[in-house]
Amino acid sequence: MKSIFTLSFFSAFLLLASCSRNVTRIDPAETPDIAGTWNNTDSRLTAEQMISDALTADWLSNHVQAKTKKPVVIVGMVTNKSHEHIEAETFMKDLERSFITTSKVGLVQSGKKREELRAEKADQQTNASASTMKKFGLENGADYILQGSINSIVDAHKRKKTVTYQVDLELTNIQTNEVVWIGDKKIAKYVKN
Amino acid sequence: MNKTLLFAILLFSVFNLKAQDAALAPDQNPRYKESLDKYVASKDELQKTNNTTVQDTYKAYDWYQAKMDRRQDRINYRRQMNLYRRNNYYPYDNYYNGYDHYRNNNYRYNNRGNNNRHYNYQPGCSSPFGNWFYWFW
Numbered sequence: 001m002k003s004i005f006t007l008s009f010f011s012a013f014l015l016l017a018s019c020s021r022n023v024t025r026i027d028p029a030e031t032p033d034i035a036g037t038w039n040n041t042d043s044r045l046t047a048e049q050m051i052s053d054a055l056t057a058d059w060l061s062n063h064v065q066a067k068t069k070k071p072v073v074i075v076g077m078v079t080n081k082s083h084e085h086i087e088a089e090t091f092m093k094d095l096e097r098s099f100i101t102t103s104k105v106g107l108v109q110s111g112k113k114r115e116e117l118r119a120e121k122a123d124q125q126t127n128a129s130a131s132t133m134k135k136f137g138l139e140n141g142a143d144y145i146l147q148g149s150i151n152s153i154v155d156a157h158k159r160k161k162t163v164t165y166q167v168d169l170e171l172t173n174i175q176t177n178e179v180v181w182i183g184d185k186k187i188a189k190y191v192k193n
Numbered sequence: 194m195n196k197t198l199l200f201a202i203l204l205f206s207v208f209n210l211k212a213q214d215a216a217l218a219p220d221q222n223p224r225y226k227e228s229l230d231k232y233v234a235s236k237d238e239l240q241k242t243n244n245t246t247v248q249d250t251y252k253a254y255d256w257y258q259a260k261m262d263r264r265q266d267r268i269n270y271r272r273q274m275n276l277y278r279r280n281n282y283y284p285y286d287n288y289y290n291g292y293d294h295y296r297n298n299n300y301r302y303n304n305r306g307n308n309n310r311h312y313n314y315q316p317g318c319s320s321p322f323g324n325w326f327y328w329f330w
Contacts, residue, residue: 077242083253088246111244154253
């Protein structure tokens with residue numbers, strides 16, 4: 001009787017243990033492909049390619065030669081025209097961070113964060129002490145704007161599928177509209193269900 | 194007197210033109226102000242998407258995914274039919290996704306004839322025994 005009770009107890013324990021969720025920490029640099037969709041590895045590879053391209057291209061040396069100071073870049077819009085929801089901020093932030101850490105390119109804030117900055121500045125006009133209050137009209141003007149697009153091509157039949165992503169980033173001179181750099185990253189995947 | 198006034202106006206016009214020219218950068222389009230006014234008026238709207246990802250995605254046809262979707266539709270359909278059977282709940286009002294229920298589902302065909310005597314699937318039939326008419330069929 002006792003043995004039956006012990007056996008059933010352990011069986012129930014094993015059954016419950018097998019049903020529980022198991023979480024394992026992994027290295028973000030080695031995210032495995034599971035569903036075959038855009039994932040962390042794709043974002044990282046895109047960022048690495050864009051960083052190495054952007055910081056070694058001619059536009060940087062040309063600008064420094066002509067203006068004798070580092071260029072200032074503002075980040076514009078990235079349009080995701082692929083078939084998946086992709087957030088470009090993951091690799092754009094890597095690129096922006098590389099601009100700052102290498103000190104080769106200046107970066108100015110844009111979008112909602114810039115609006116927040118200006119709102120804070122406006123608040124200071126009435127609430128901060130005169131000696132610490134920041135003035136309007138003294139922001140750094142950007143020399144270049146960084147814009148981009150994400151496209152994809154899907155070819156699927158039965159259980160086989162190929163997906164090709166193409167990420168393009170363009171750097172344009174705001175004064176002249178001249179495109180000074182285009183970086184691209186192509187990622188192709190073969191998925192078999 | 195008139196000559197002096199005319200000369201003064203002429204001189205003012207010349208100085209004004211000179212001042213306008215001085216405001217222009219070398220090779221700058223003299224009509225730049227038209228464009229400036231246009232974009233200053235709409236700059237907030239145009240810059241709203243800065244530093245964001247605009248999701249303009251499309252739905253790619255995936256044979257396998259479509260098959261899985263059709264399968265899920267069939268499961269949902271059967272679930273709704275079961276609900277209907279239990280609660281006399283009629284699912285057609287809010288369910289149609291391109292799947293031909295009548296052609297691809299045997300439910301309707303397997304539940305005709307004598308079954309209707311005891312359980313009728315007509316919408317709006319509130320009796321738990323179905324339409325009384327079929328009791329005498």
